[in-house]
Amino acid sequence: MNHILDKNKLIAHRGDNTNHPENSYAAIESALLAGAQFIEFDIQMNADKTIIVFHDEDFKRMSDKDISVFDVTNETLKSLSIHEPNQFSDKHYPTYTSSLDEILALLKSYPNVTYLIEVKLKSLKHWGLKTVMKKLLTQLKPYSHNITVISYSVAALEYIRQFSDIKIGLVFNNYIAKHKDIANKLKPDYMLCPYESFPESGYWQGTWEWMVYSINDIETAKIWLEKDGIDYIETDDITLLLNK
Template sequence: MAIPHLVAHRGLMETYPENTLVSLESALLSGADYIEFDVQCTADGQLVVFHDTELLRTTGIKGNLFEMSYEELKNIRAHEPERFSLAFFNQHIPLLSDVVQLLQRYPRATAFVEIKEETLEQYGTSQVMPDLLKILDIIHSQCVIISYDESAIEYTKNNSDFLTGWVLHDYDDANHVIAKRLKPDYLIANHRKIPKNTDPWPGSWHWMVYDITDPELALHYASHNIPLIETRDISSMLEHPILALNLSNNLANN
């Protein structure tokens, strides 16, 4: 039986505010081999771990990330008040460098680092990517640079030896052609976009699908040559006896 590896989507976001240090570390403490998180850029060029450009959903405060400096953002709480009220009021928007420090304590973990399309469109690939790769270089062997944006994959491949992953907007012939040109190490897609009961496009890449919280569905995709399953609830997924067979030793790394 094919047993997939689980990737913690924005950390353990089912239980903790997404993309926060507590969410990411809780996933690692659950035994995650892989985590995924998002990177955006502030008005003053600081790379932060955050999904949206608007602050409201995850902070409860109106504002646009691209219009604020990190000095303005650093005291804003990223506690998802609609979901968690004040339970995680101590959680802030992390700098990318904060998450790098966290990952240094878990050297067996791999991070899928998604540089967001909006940031690349706002500031330009050639401006953002050098800083991103420089900050991540200290944990180079632990990182996969991923993006929906083709230029981010091309830049990474042309200017570094980081592993790469391209996230598909659509699973169609046009994107298959692009994938064969880009030759990323990983192809990533919403699981609903891949035709049912079929193996996805073969190639030099590995496949990852998201967002799955059903262990049996994860095992189904693993049987169709998809070795990585991204989930918002890695702790519950690892309670499944078969999925737990790939439980890592990250618990012992801290």
């Protein structure tokens, strides 16, 4: 049986994070090589005010080091391996955190892929929204045609709407009425929620398309892509779902 799913509807969550440390250069490159047409990754701002591709607020999970992302310098990152030891042991040692600029340089070779960049709430709170968003928009300006900025932060998305034509996506964990009200006002291009939270019927319709996360097996993916209202699914195992 042919299990290949429509690659135009699959989003690689933090790159190919089943086979490589999440958000790493290798994970993103692997997803690209597998043929993913949508790739999501996270950003934080470190002690040098460099935007780095990283999810957590510290390095405990990725490096087994109790170091805050807000205290780590660019120099320290050169020797701090993010090989995700609890998941991969030493298989990917050493792997290093990439700056956003390093990942954007990779993306130049794949201009037809859409990239979802999630701005993390912790960086916005620590450094201030304007500090993070102003620098982010400056870096993203040459890539605006295939970039979407996503966030749980409504303020960050409003900033994008005010100062850029980059697409935006509203992320939330629970399908509750307040998010409908926010969406009707914000008019995001995408809405992202857990697939378990998406209603069986009567979903909110608007200017946006729906993305649900995270689905990591073929049969569940097929079921959800056949559901009314679902435009895309996000997965941690992009190579499996692409049948590569």
